[in-house]
Amino acid sequence: MxxxxxxxxxxxxxxxxxxxxxxxxxxxxxxxxxxxxxxxxxxxxxxxxxxxxxxxxAPQFAISSVASNGGRITVDETLVQSLPTGTLRRFTRNPIAPEPAGKRPVLLCAPLAGHHAVMLRETVETLLEERDVFVTDWADARDAPREAGPFSLDDYVLALESFICAAHAQGSPVHLVAVCQASVPTLAAAALLASAQAAPFASVSLLGGPIDTRLNPTLVDRFAGSHTLSWFRENVIDVVPSSYRGAGRRVYPGFIQQAAIIAAHPERHLSxxxxxxxxxxxxxxxxxxxxxxxxxxxxxxxDMAECYFLDIIRVVFHEHLLPRKTWVVAGQRVETDALRETPICTMEGDRDDITGAGQNHCAHELCKSLPARPDRQLTVPQCNHYDLFTGSRWRDAVHPSLCNFWREVETAALGIRRKRGEASHADRRRQA
Structure with missing residues (x-):
């Protein structure tokens, strides 16, 4: 082997x-x-x-402090929840002055597409300049014993549901931010929670997600769509050796993924x-x-578990179950219409050669969400796939736009709570 x-x-x-x-x-x-x-x-x-x-x-996040308001503040890292599929980490700011009322933390949903979540360290540091951050840190399948389960795509959607609820239990609804491939299971988890009338999140933001790969398919989309599951099973799946806890588990090994990533984007590795x-x-x-x-x-x-990897190929690139509204997760249909009242923001790069134009923005129509204004459906100029969450385009264009979106959502929510409080006060006075 x-x-x-x-x-x-x-x-x-x-x-x-x-x-x-x-x-x-x-x-x-x-x-x-x-x-x-x-x-x-x-x-x-x-x-x-x-x-x-x-x-x-993998390297640790090791974020001890970040820049904030012209100075630096310390950051504490804690583990909020651990599941066989991964852990939920929280990075808590220690600001000198009290935080503004109604300020929500961010739950950053890392993609399970080859890299460890630590690749988003710069993303986390930037987000921490303004608010607390939760991060999904997915487990390496080679280190998970086979009895822990097959690690299917359904397992990851359910894990995200659990992580969202665990983050909410820390004090307030969170702003969901999904990067790349994580957009698909994140949107599904949010829809399932909303369908159950339990939406412990304030908004959903998707960065370069392959929500509908039928739109302007890229080379990646065409390759995945034109090869059968049997081809992938026979050519990229291997068995974890006996030296690891996951011995015997069938996986898409990280070393093959690294070779594919470098071959697809040699310029990033060289830079x-x-x-x-x-x-x-x-x-x-x-x-x-x-x-x-x-x-x-x-x-x-x-390493990605075989079951998860083949599920992604089938659900996202072959059968397009999410945009066709035929996806069933653990016996529950993913009803994206349940998110029609949820504030949604989508970001695409005009030079993205991994996620085609419109594949991410289509989430607004899919969810029948509130009218998609230009500032909530942003195509960033001179921006490739990685620029959406790292580098100068992330810091100077994407992140400021997200912050404006979150502040607007929080201001609107604060106004609603005040009106409800005034109405309740008026009711109590009438009853008296």
Whole structure:
């Protein structure tokens, strides 16, 4: 089996390279020995480990503080809920001044599409500048024993339902934000909760999601749609070796996904490598450390369970169950019309070659939501898929638009609560 061979190579690589400092992603100091000009061997070790996907574990988020209102505030990280499919993390701001009334936290739904959730570290840091953040951190299927379940797409939709309710139980409804492939299960989970008249969320925002891949299909859509499930099962699925807790589980291995990601977007990988090595050679150690962090996060790939991966191919790319309104999750039909009163915001990039134009914006019509204004259905200029949640376009265009959307939703909700309070007060006076 290829997986067993690759795993043996990974272990040999770790034996040769050793464990360089910062393997687990912690922030090194400016004097960290492995980034000094005299420690080229350590820089090579990092390159060797990430090129072979040989890190023993993904980098940690390790967000201790963020910029806010011209200064810095500390951040606490806690685990809110753990399920076999993954964990819900909370990042709590410790602001100096009290937060405005009605301010809601964000629940960032990370995609399960190859990378660990830590790839969204920059996204989380930016969101933390204004509000608390919950993040779905999906488990690596190789580390989950087979008796934990098949890990189907249904399992992840139900996990999202549970995470949304757990986040709400922390104090207030959350703003849901789904990135890329996570948009499909997130919209389904939100619809199921709304159908049950239990909607513990304030709004839904979708960034580059493949809601309807029939619209302007990309190369990715055409490839997935033109190959049978049997083809994927025979060509990309392997068995986890005996050295892991998930031994015997059939998975779409992370090393195959990494190869596919680099082949599809070599420019992103090259730009990250170039940023690291150019800063390192120039002696810019802070710049080299920042670039290394991004490289290690991008190289942190995980195994996807066979059941989940094939479900995604079938539901999203073959049968288009969500836009056709025929998707049934755990015996319940996904009724997107239940979200018609929910504020929805969609973001697309005009240079996105993964999610085609209109595939994400169609969520407004699908949910029969409130009239989609231009500021709630935004196509960001000069923006590719990754720019929607990292880099300058994320920071300067996407994030400010989301913040404006959330403030408007919160202002409207606060106005409704005040009117209800005034009406209740008037009723009590009449009864008296």
């Amino acid at each position: 290829l997986y067993a061979l690759i795993d043996a190579q990974r272990r040999l690589t770790r034996a040769i390279a050793g464990r360089p400092p910062d393997e687990c992603g912690s922030e090194p100091s400016a004097q960290a020995p492995w980034v000094t000009p005299g420690k080229a061997a350590n820089a090579f070790r990092h390159w060797l480990l990430r090129s072979m996907c040989a890190f023993e574990q 990250l490598e170039s940023a690291y090595w150019s800063n390192w050679l120039a002696g810019d150690m802070p710049g080299a450390m920042k670039a290394l962090r991004s490289l290690n996060e991008y190289a942190a790939v995980l």
